[in-house]
Each structure stands twice: as C-alpha cells, then as structure tokens.
Amino acid sequence: SQQGEEDPQALSIQEGENATMNCSYKTSINNLQWYRQNSGRGLVHLILIRSNEREKHSGRLRVTLDTSKKSSSLLITASRAADTASYFCATDTGRRALTFGSGTRLQVQP
C-alpha cells in the first residue's frame, strides 16, 4: 500500500487563485518531499521538509508538516496556467529510497 496519500485526487481552479494539496502518511519519516509531474514527463523536485521542520517556503510554494498527525500540505499561491500538473508527495523513511503517494492532478484554468 502507498505510504503517502494525497487529497484531493483532482483540483481545478482559476488562474490567480491559491491551490492547496494535502498528504497523509503512515510511518515515521526523515523528510517529506513534493514533486511535480507534467503530462508524459519525469518528476521534478519542488521542495523538501525535514521531520524537525514545521514550515518551509520556496517562491510561491509553502509546505507545512505536522508529524503528530502524519500529514503535510502544499500551498501554491497565485497559481498560473503553467502550474497545471500532477503533484506527488514522497516520504523518506530511512530506506534510502522514496515512497510516493498517488498524486493530486491540478488544473489551472486561464
């Protein structure tokens, strides 16, 4: 079974709006990462948050981590049509390879 599960599975918003995606996981982690995948392409790393961090920012991205609830959220502010993609959370449980969730498909309408 998947370690991480994203919610919602799909999200459609208008350009300029904020998009929030959530990820829940099951076991203790060293870090949690978010990746973006454009249709038919490989994954691109967006941001990493370590287990002792609660919030991290990178440009228009804001990630939070609540280890007590085993959950994380990714906020994309002021979304653009180019943000249309699938977004995956991935957890590092110390096995030196990541475990991915099933992803959130984000559609940003121009």
Added chain:
Amino acid sequence: NAGVTQTPKFQVLKTGQSMTLQCAQDMNHEYMSWYRQDPGMGLRLIHYSVGAGITDQGEVPNGYNVSRSTTEDFPLRLLSAAPSQTSVYFCASSPHADEQYFGPGTRLTVT
C-alpha cells in the same frame, strides 16, 4: 551535465521476451532507483542501489533484476515480460537519498 538518461523511450515486447532498460547518470550520485508508474497512480519502487555493488529490493521487485557495477549505470532487466509489466518506468539518482533527479522515463507495453 546530461543528468539522468534513459533508453529506450518506448518499447513494445511480446509476453515472455526479455529486455534491459538502461539508466545512466553523470552526476556521480551514489543512490539510484527504479520506479514504475501505472496510469493514474504514483510511483512504486522496484529496486534501488546505495552504491556500486549494492542493490536492494523495493515495493514491487518480482520479475525484475538489477545490478550496479559502476556508479554511473543502473540497468533494469525484465527476465520474462508479462502484460502486468506494462507501465512507464522511471530511473532516479540522488547524492544523499534526499532530492531525487528523475530521467524522462521509458514507456513499456507488453502484449
């Protein structure tokens, strides 16, 4: 740097055939991994390696073999292809098992 390269981009196999998916990276990364992605799903880990000569199984290793004779290369072998192995295969590398760098993928169809 070319980053992570994968060949071929597309492949069609008949059931029972064998083949090797190639993966190479020029970033001198210790960690390399193979994942498969089925339609509408996330990535599932097949095998991974923490350095030359060291490999380990992931979540879905059955039907696949790997070896790591050099830091640069991490081929994935399908011994006897089955329709259930129809998928997109991604190779990734990482310097510290943190941020992973992904290749463009190989789309495999088994008929």
